[in-house]
Amino acid sequence: MTVTEDKTPSTSPAKAELVRVHMRIKRYDPATDTRPRWQEFEVEMSPGDRVLDALHIVKWSQDGTLTFRRSCAHGVCGSDAMVINGENRLACVNLIRDLGTELVIEPIRGLSVIKDLVVDMEPFFAQYKSVLPFLIAKDDPGYKERLQSPEDRERYDDTTKCILCACCTTSCPVYWANSEYVGPAAIVNAHRFIFDSRDDAGQDRLDILNQKSGVWRCRTSFNCTEACPRGIKVTQAIEEVKRAILYDRV
Amino acid sequence: MTPANSTIYKGKTGQWAFVLHRITGFLVFMFILLHVVDISTVNSPSIYNAIHRLYGNVLLRIFEVGLLFGLCYHALNGLRIIMIDFFPDSIKNEKRVFIGIFSLSILLTVVGGVIILKPFFVGGVH
Numbered sequence: 001m002t003v004t005e006d007k008t009p010s011t012s013p014a015k016a017e018l019v020r021v022h023m024r025i026k027r028y029d030p031a032t033d034t035r036p037r038w039q040e041f042e043v044e045m046s047p048g049d050r051v052l053d054a055l056h057i058v059k060w061s062q063d064g065t066l067t068f069r070r071s072c073a074h075g076v077c078g079s080d081a082m083v084i085n086g087e088n089r090l091a092c093v094n095l096i097r098d099l100g101t102e103l104v105i106e107p108i109r110g111l112s113v114i115k116d117l118v119v120d121m122e123p124f125f126a127q128y129k130s131v132l133p134f135l136i137a138k139d140d141p142g143y144k145e146r147l148q149s150p151e152d153r154e155r156y157d158d159t160t161k162c163i164l165c166a167c168c169t170t171s172c173p174v175y176w177a178n179s180e181y182v183g184p185a186a187i188v189n190a191h192r193f194i195f196d197s198r199d200d201a202g203q204d205r206l207d208i209l210n211q212k213s214g215v216w217r218c219r220t221s222f223n224c225t226e227a228c229p230r231g232i233k234v235t236q237a238i239e240e241v242k243r244a245i246l247y248d249r250v
Numbered sequence: 251m252t253p254a255n256s257t258i259y260k261g262k263t264g265q266w267a268f269v270l271h272r273i274t275g276f277l278v279f280m281f282i283l284l285h286v287v288d289i290s291t292v293n294s295p296s297i298y299n300a301i302h303r304l305y306g307n308v309l310l311r312i313f314e315v316g317l318l319f320g321l322c323y324h325a326l327n328g329l330r331i332i333m334i335d336f337f338p339d340s341i342k343n344e345k346r347v348f349i350g351i352f353s354l355s356i357l358l359t360v361v362g363g364v365i366i367l368k369p370f371f372v373g374g375v376h
Contacts, residue, residue: 064372069273074295083257086257086258086259086260087260098293106257109259117303123335173261173268189307219266219268219271220264220331220334221261221267221268222261222262222264222336223259223261223264225264226261235264235334236338239334239335239338239341241283243336
């Protein structure tokens, strides 16, 4: 093994090279527009910056009327789901480096647009609430915890990761055409309690999902699984619920 | 270039498998309606024969090749969906299965297409 004597750093690690990012954003202001329109922006960004940073630069220095949702900005709250370069993604966890310098940004589909990239999430949350997404247990353990084996916990581990960003539901072709469909996100959250050994209302949820607007609307297009920023195997969860209804077992 | 007002969602193979399943399903259904009409003329041999001579026309033979693809794809993708529904572990392989059934549909269409269109090349049609 040879040791090189030259210890002087070739360049200082200070400034990463900036790249020019061209953004096309679908905008809609109900006060002035009759239909959505596209607007283009140019920003200088570091390749390690996120799409959300580019949106911030636009909003803070070029056009303050640009409207979008974001809260935590770290992929946990699920506020900034949008269609970026044709796919549902969270703006806060996708880097310029990975998506390139040509960005096309639109609001998520299947929910009505309130302004620019902000959509009305109420129908989405109503569908989420319709599947009883909370623990329903008959027995009262008093001041003790409800214990569960690691194997029982593992059964629904994947579906506990949901952050309700609506990336899955609004990527579903069936949901675009039929807003009555309860949608992948609601089924994922039903799955989380249906297969929880401490819960007693699995059958009630299966009855809700066995209705016309329930799991049978799923046509296994896998868009939800591809879109989920948390990597939840959404189609697999929906299929597990379908089989639970079909074979009458939880 | 001004971008179109609506863009196409960039789904992966599953989305296109679904779209193609819908389109081929619709075409097969329309063909069945047509088939019911042409078979219903069986009691009037002259009309029945005239319709079936029309089916021997090169354009309709090419249409039949398209129909063959529609039938093969719809049937095989239907089996893929049944596989996803009933065999829990198979969901991991759905993309490879899609590529497999799509290739098989094309292969069957090419083989069937040669048989359907052969009369036009060897002079078997009048």
